[in-house]
Amino acid sequence: MAASDAVVGAGVPGNVAVMADSGESGTGFTAETAAGVLAVACADAGLSAVGASMMRLGENAVFRLADPVVVRIGRSADRLDEAQRTVGVARWLTETDYPAVRLVPGVRQPAVVDGRVVTFWRLVAAEERYADVVQFAELMRRLHWLEEPPSLGLPYVDPLGPTLRRLGELGHLAEDDREFLRQRAESLGKRYDGLEFVLPFGMIHGDANVGNALLDESGRAVLIDLDGFELGPREWDLTLTAMYYERYGWHTRTEYESFVRAYGFDVMNWYGYPVLADIRELSMVVWLAQNADHDARAETELQRRISDLRTGGDRHGWQPF
Incomplete structure (x- = not known):
């Protein structure tokens, strides 16, 4: 699944010169x-x-x-x-x-x-505008009511699989950092296996955050980034919005409460939320690491995040990517 932490789809804007030859697939993804x-x-x-x-x-x-x-x-x-x-x-x-x-x-x-x-x-709309948390919650509620056809062949959620895979591919990551992140992933995997979920199991978006909901020309909210659709606990789709409020301050309390009312469930009141939030957070850190070897801003943010994971530091200074 995708593991970005973009609240508003932050990226790398600007015109890009189109090359005549795309080169070899083994080159870096730049x-x-x-x-x-x-x-x-x-x-x-x-x-x-x-x-x-x-x-x-x-x-x-x-x-x-x-x-x-x-x-x-x-x-x-x-x-x-x-x-x-x-x-x-x-x-x-x-x-x-x-x-x-x-x-x-x-x-x-x-x-x-x-x-x-x-x-x-x-293109959803000529001008990229993002849905608000209420519109996003309504998209999630409607999605979670759908019953997918077996022909889609959706996989079951593997919360730590992509993180462990990326760790194995990050040759530029310092070995002590890699080992720390790997051990954290293994510990979280054991905690996840012991959870009992309260919402129905079914189809989920996989990377559900307000940055993946755009407004079309009529102002209707539209879900984007469909790569991570899978079968899993619906709590997984609610965790990012909660932690964007609770851990990072990227959503206000008013926004989060509006999200909860619109969806009809507060994942933060479930005992397993901290485990899912820790897994999501680790995924965000490792996702960022794949760009850090050619992006100085990403490298600076990565080192801050790893330090905060090691020390339990305040996450409110983390910057969305």
């Missing part, structure tokens, strides 16, 4: 390598990458074309199965008339270009 993949993928799809701008760089590189199209480029072809599920989820949500981002019609996808997985999406 704005430049992603732009090369973009050029090839758009040409194959009959679209133009001229004038494209990067919206954000995280688990995916996200570009906006001059046409009303958004292109998402994944880090590795290892995510092809995940991308195929994402496309299936998007098509099913369209059939059920659920308010979610739509695929670009008439384009065969997902595509694989130089070892990266590429998908093409309709």
Whole structure:
């Protein structure tokens, strides 16, 4: 699943020069390598990458074309199965008339270009505006009422699997930091296994936060970032909003209380919330580490976060990415 902590979709804006050759898939996942993949993928799809701008760089590189199209480029072809599920989820949500981002019609996808997985999406609105917490809560409540068809082949949630996988790929991370994070993950895995959940088990978004809900041209909230759909406890989808308020101060108390009223359940009143919050927090730290080797701001934030995990320091100074 994606593990960003973007409250408002913060990223790396600005025009990106499109390269003629995307290079080898073994190179680092940077704005430049992603732009090369973009050029090839758009040409194959009959679209133009001229004038494209990067919206954000995280688990995916996200570009906006001059046409009303958004292109998402994944880090590795290892995510092809995940991308195929994402496309299936998007098509099913369209059939059920659920308010979610739509695929670009008439384009065969997902595509694989130089070892990266590429998908093409309709632009939600000309101006990127984010839903408020009440609109987001209503999206989550409606999503959690849906019963997915078995044909989607959704996996069961693996709360620490992506974190452990990323730790194994982070060659630039100091070994003592890697071992500390790995041991923390193992400890949290044991605590998670002992939890008893109170909400029904079923389909979840996987990376549910207000940064993944945009407003369309009519002002309707639309769910985006469908990569992490899976089967799991609904508490998992409520934890980020809670910890963005409780741990980081990214939501106000009034906003969080409004979210709780709109959804109808306060995950912070459940005894297992601190465990889920610790797992989510660890995931956020390791997710950030994959960009720290080529982003000085990310490296500074990463070192602060690891230090705070070691010492139990106050998280209210953490910056969203």
